[in-house]
Amino acid sequence: xxxxxxxxxxxxxxxxxxxxxxxxxxxxxxxxxxxxxxxxxxxxxxxxxxxxxxxxxxxxxxxxxxxxxxxxxxxxxxxxxxxxxxxxxxxxxxxxxxxxxxxxxxxxxxxxxxxxxxxxxxxxxxxxxxxxxxxxxxxxxxxxxxxxxxxxxxxxxxxxxxxxxxxxxxxxxxxxxxxxxxxxxxxxxxxxxxxxxxxxxxxxxxxxxxxxxxxxxxxxxxxxxxxxxxxxxxxxxxxxxxxxxxxxxxxxxxxxxxxxxxxxxxxxxxxxxxxxxxxxxxxxxxxxxxxxxxxxxxxxxxxxxxxxxxxxxxxxxxxxxxxxxxxxxxxxx
Amino acid sequence: xxxxxxxxxxxxxxxxxxxxxxxxxxxxxxxxxxxxxxxxxxxxxxxxxxxxxxxxxxxxxxxxxxxxxxxxxxxxxxxxxxxxxxxxxxxxxxxxxxxxxxxxxxxxxxxxxxxxxxxxxxxxxxxxxxxxxxxxxxxxxxxxxxxxxxxxxxxxxxxxxxxxxxxxxxxxxxxxxxxxxxxxxxxxxxxxxxxxxxxxxxxxxxxxxxxxxxxxxxxxxxxxxxxxxxxxxxxxxxxxxxxxxxxxxxxxxxxxxxxxxxxxxxxxxxxxxxxxxxxxxxxx
Ligand SMILES: Nc1ncnc2c1ncn2[C@@H]1O[C@H](COP(=O)(O)OP(=O)(O)OP(=O)(O)O)[C@@H](O)[C@H]1O
Ligand SMILES: [Mg+2]
Numbered sequence: 013x014x015x016x017x018x019x020x021x022x023x024x025x026x027x028x029x030x031x032x033x034x035x036x037x038x039x040x041x042x043x044x045x046x047x048x049x050x051x052x053x054x055x056x057x058x059x060x061x062x063x064x065x066x067x068x069x070x071x072x073x074x075x076x077x078x079x080x081x082x083x084x085x086x087x088x089x090x091x092x093x094x095x096x097x098x099x100x101x102x103x104x105x106x107x108x109x110x111x112x113x114x115x116x117x118x119x120x121x122x123x124x125x126x127x128x129x130x131x132x133x134x135x136x137x138x139x140x141x142x143x144x145x146x147x148x149x150x151x152x153x154x155x156x157x158x159x160x161x162x163x164x165x166x167x168x169x170x171x172x173x174x175x176x177x178x179x180x181x182x183x184x185x186x187x188x189x190x191x192x193x194x195x196x197x198x199x200x201x202x203x204x205x206x207x208x209x210x211x212x213x214x215x216x217x218x219x220x221x222x223x224x225x226x227x228x229x230x231x232x233x234x235x236x237x238x239x240x241x242x243x244x245x246x247x248x249x250x251x252x253x254x255x256x257x258x259x260x261x262x263x264x265x266x267x268x269x270x271x272x273x274x275x276x277x278x279x280x281x282x283x284x285x286x287x288x289x290x291x292x293x294x295x296x297x298x299x300x301x302x303x304x305x306x307x308x309x310x311x312x313x314x315x316x317x318x319x320x321x322x323x324x325x326x327x328x329x330x331x332x333x334x335x336x337x338x339x340x341x342x343x344x345x
Numbered sequence: 346x347x348x349x350x351x352x353x354x355x356x357x358x359x360x361x362x363x364x365x366x367x368x369x370x371x372x373x374x375x376x377x378x379x380x381x382x383x384x385x386x387x388x389x390x391x392x393x394x395x396x397x398x399x400x401x402x403x404x405x406x407x408x409x410x411x412x413x414x415x416x417x418x419x420x421x422x423x424x425x426x427x428x429x430x431x432x433x434x435x436x437x438x439x440x441x442x443x444x445x446x447x448x449x450x451x452x453x454x455x456x457x458x459x460x461x462x463x464x465x466x467x468x469x470x471x472x473x474x475x476x477x478x479x480x481x482x483x484x485x486x487x488x489x490x491x492x493x494x495x496x497x498x499x500x501x502x503x504x505x506x507x508x509x510x511x512x513x514x515x516x517x518x519x520x521x522x523x524x525x526x527x528x529x530x531x532x533x534x535x536x537x538x539x540x541x542x543x544x545x546x547x548x549x550x551x552x553x554x555x556x557x558x559x560x561x562x563x564x565x566x567x568x569x570x571x572x573x574x575x576x577x578x579x580x581x582x583x584x585x586x587x588x589x590x591x592x593x594x595x596x597x598x599x600x601x602x603x604x605x606x607x608x609x610x611x612x613x614x615x616x617x618x619x620x621x622x623x624x625x626x627x628x629x
Contacts, residue, residue, distance in 0.1 A: 200452050200459055207438050207449050213400060214436035218500060219424035219453035275440070 026194025026277050030187050037183050041176065049175045055288045056182035057240055058268060062280035063189035064236030065265040070274030071197065072229045073209030074124065077262055078135030079237055081119075081142050082112040084256040086238030087245035091159045092152055094169065094246070098162075101170035105242050112238025113231040120230040124223070127212075136259070143257035158252040161245065170246075178247045185243065189236050193277050196232070205229055209275065271313050273322030282321055318343040349412040350375050351508050351539040352428075357396055357406035358563070366392040368563035369406070374508075379530070379540045381554030381571060383547070385584055389563040390543045391433050394510045398430045399423045410508070425455045429506035431497040433513045433543075437485035443496055444468045444481035450503025468503065474532075475499045476525055491522045498529070509533065510541045515549050527552050547575065559583065 037056070044052060061083070069075045089108040093099040099107075123134045146153050153159055163172035173181065196202045204225045207215035216222050245251045264287070272283025290309065294302035316336045317324045328334045352374040359367050367389040374380055382390050395401040397408055399420040407416045410426050429450075438446050447468035451458065458464055472478045475495045480488065485496055494514050501509060511530075515523050523546065530540060530553045544550050550557060550571060557574040559566040561583040567574050574580055 198461075200461070203441075203445070203449050203452060206440055210438040210440050211436045213420070214432065214438065214500070215449075216420035217398065217400070217424060217430055217432070217436075218450035219421050219455070219457065219504060220449070221419070221421045223419075 026190055026197075029278075029281075030190050030194070033190075034183060034187050041179055046175055049179050051288075051292055053175065053179040053182045055285055056179070056186040057244065058264065058284040058288055059186040059281050060182065060189045060240050061237060061261070061265045062268040062272070062284040063186070063193050064233045064240070065262075066269045066274060066276075066280045067193065067196065067205075067236075068230050068233040069266065070269050070276070070280070071202065071205040071209060072226060073275075074226065074230070075132045075266070076135045076230070076233070077132040077259075077266070078137070078139030079233070079265055080257055080259060080262040081135070081139035082116060082234040082237035083241035083244070083261055084139070084143065084146065084253070085115055086112045086241030087251055087256045088146055088153055088159075089238070090242035091161050091245045091251055094161050095159055096152070098167065098169045101173075101242075101246050105239060108242035109235045109239040112241070113235035116231045116234030117227055120227045121223075124226040124230060136262075139257055139259070139262070143253050146253045146257070153253070156253060158250050160250040163246075163249055172249070173246070178243065181243050182240075185236070185239055188239075190277070190281070192232065192236065193280075197277055201225070201228075206275070267310055270320055271310065271317070273320030273324070276320070276322045279320050279322040316340060350409075351378075351411060352397065352541075353409040353412075354397065355407045355409070357393070357403055357408060359392060359396055359401055360404050365563045367396060367403075367560075370560070370563075370565050371406075372558065372565070372568070374539060374541065376507075376539055377534070377537050379534050379542060379553050379555050381550040381557040382541060382543045382560060383545070383550060383557060383580075384560035384566070388560040390560055391512055392563075393560065394430055394512050394541075394543065397423075397510065398428060421453075424453075424504055427455050427504060427507040428510070429501035429504040429508070430510040431494075431501050431512050431514055433516070435493045435497045437488075437493065437496055437500075439484065439486055441485075442481060443477065443483050443485055443488070444472065446485060446496060447471050447499045447503045450500050454504040456505060468499075471499045471502050474502065475529060490517045491519070494518065495526075498526070502533075506538065508539045508541070510543070512543045513545065514542075515544055515546050518546075523549060551575070 037052075040052065041049065065076065065079050069079075086108040089111045090101065090104040093104045093107070094101060119135075119138050123131060123138070126134055147156050149155070150157070162168040196205070204215065204220045204222075207218070207220055208222050208225060212222055241256065245256065248255075268283035268287050269280045270283070271287065272281065273279025287306075287310075291302070291306055294305050298305055317339065319327070319339075324339060328339070350373040352372070354370055354372045357367060357370045357372075358365060370393065382393070384390050392401065396403050399415070399418050399422065402417040407414055409415070410423070410428055413426070415423060415426060437443075438449065441449070444465060445468070448461070448464040451464040451467045451471075452461075469478060469481060472481055475498050477488075477492050477495050477499070480492060485493065488496060494517070498511070498514055501511075515526050518526065527549055530542065533540060534553070540553075542550065542553060554571045556568060557571045558568045559574060559580050566583055567577060567580055
């Protein structure tokens with residue numbers, strides 16, 4: 013791989029990766045047992061989620077701790093329209109994404125004025141509040157008792173897609189998120205996102221409309237998260253507010269991005285795949301203590317590689333120093 | 346003689362709680378003028394720049410750029426009006442190369458292009474102009490103090506400004522490093538750029554300014570020809586009064602040196618008189 017220059021990777025990497033990954037995933041599907049198809053589909057789901065969080069949290073530097081709100085909103089939009097209006101999933105899906113994006117604009121305009129922890133906490137609050145609203149609109153959403161999407165018979169506009177169907181939809185969403193990330197990160201817009209992350213005042217001083225850039229990024233991030241949420245809702249058939257607005261989903265997105273390397277194309281993919289594999293493997297081998305072990309491993313990873321795997325490798329190659337100890341020293345406060 | 350000044354402030358001011366950091370500053374800067382701005386620490390020099398460039402919203406007064414009221418607009422609106430600034434504490438984009446740092450300004454500046462290759466090429470030209478072309482591929486974290494200040498300069502030039510506000514771009518430079526910066530300012534001046542230079546290095550102020558503004562406790566203490574202003578007892582008092590003894594010494598030394606052996610007269614600017622006390626803003 014010595015001939016792959018950074019410039020070459022930057023130009024073609026995401027496309028090549030998307031193509032090879034998608035083809036491999038299609039080939040893999042034929043080799044898997046039913047249970048494994050579900051597991052791998054979940055990995056794709058988290059790849060898409062991590063990539064979408066990475067746009068606002070990684071590139072632009074606004075850590076959205078309420079990102080699950082777009083997941084929940086997309087999910088409920090799909091479930092409600094498919095149940096009450098008998099929409100086809102293929103109509104509900106894109107519109108759920110757009111609804112989540114619109115919500116991102118509405119909450120983003122006030123919240124993106126806040127920086128750092130304030131933004132993180134405010135988004136968390138909005139997610140919790142939105143869940144309460146969904147619970148209280150029980151005529152529409154079924155409230156805390158949940159809502160069940162019709163999947164068979166005359167009431168079902170779209171027949172249940174089954175394990176193989178959802179595998180393909182999640183794969184498509186992961187590839188979409190990858191391509192959007194690849195395009196955005198190399199574009200003029202990507203420069204604005206990174207400039208805002210690195211110094212918002214300096215970004216504004218060179219002509220970047222920071223408000224517009226942040227709101228658009230949040231909308232794009234919300235769109236992708238909403239698409240995944242809509243797919244998840246259909247896959248689950250019956251959904252509950254507690255699950256669809258579960259803060260744990262946000263935490264997973266954040267951890268995956270941070271471990272893999274935020275603000276990179278590859279990082280969130282590596283983080284999502286690694287964490288899901290590890291979690292699954294621990295679950296099967298250490299049933300009783302698997303979450304404890306997973307937590308410990310995450311803590312160690314974050315201490316040793318605070319900048320994430322991809323950024324660590326990049327810097328190590330630059331400095332010619334792969335020592336983890338030196339890395340910890342470089343990043344300690 | 347173009348009648349409309351590039352920058353005009355009328356009664357400009359901002360309060361932070363009880364502190365008037367900038368207080369009722371009226372000023373008119375005609376095209377092509379280089380205005381030196383001096384004053385003790387905390388006088389309000391950086392705050393004045395922040396008010397003009399939209400980084401702070403004034404609590405009183407107006408800012409006119411080319412006669413257009415741009416009071417309190419966002420910094421990117423100011424940037425698109427071809428007003429560029431540097432930051433006293435340098436603000437590089439740390440995750441980008443030096444070249445990319447400058448390219449961002451080319452991409453988003455008033456002549457904004459969407460073509461990355463064009464932006465990078467122009468960035469290289471600007472880096473060459475400020476003398477750090479060979480550092481284009483480096484991350485800004487690896488630059489020396491002097492080069493980091495040059496990068497800050499280059500980022501401002503990326504906007505192809507008509508009005509350039511420099512906040513202590515020579516602070517922390519060694520004597521030998523100051524001359525290239527002065528030469529750069531002279532070159533920009535020769536091209537007709539209007540420049541406001543905030544600086545504690547008096548030699549630099551004398552070398553490039555057509556006029557000097559003294560700020561003290563947020564107020565306009567004095568405005569006039571450099572040598573006259575720098576030898577004014579009130580001005581020396583302002584510095585001494587704030588116990589900036591070293592600076593005062595530096596100040597009078599530089600001023601007397603300048604008086605003893607006059608430096609080559611700065612390029613004569615016919616508009617320089619516009620800025621004289623009597624002619625400041627109609628409602629001053
Ligand atoms: N955002 C702010 N909030 C509160 N006070 C501020 C703020 N910005 C500046 N000040 C205060 O306003 C006064 C003027 O500060 P300013 O930075 O403009 O001074 P300066 O002339 O640039 O000084 P120096 O030569 O040290 O750079 C100072 O007393 C400073 O503490
Ligand atoms: Mg200052």
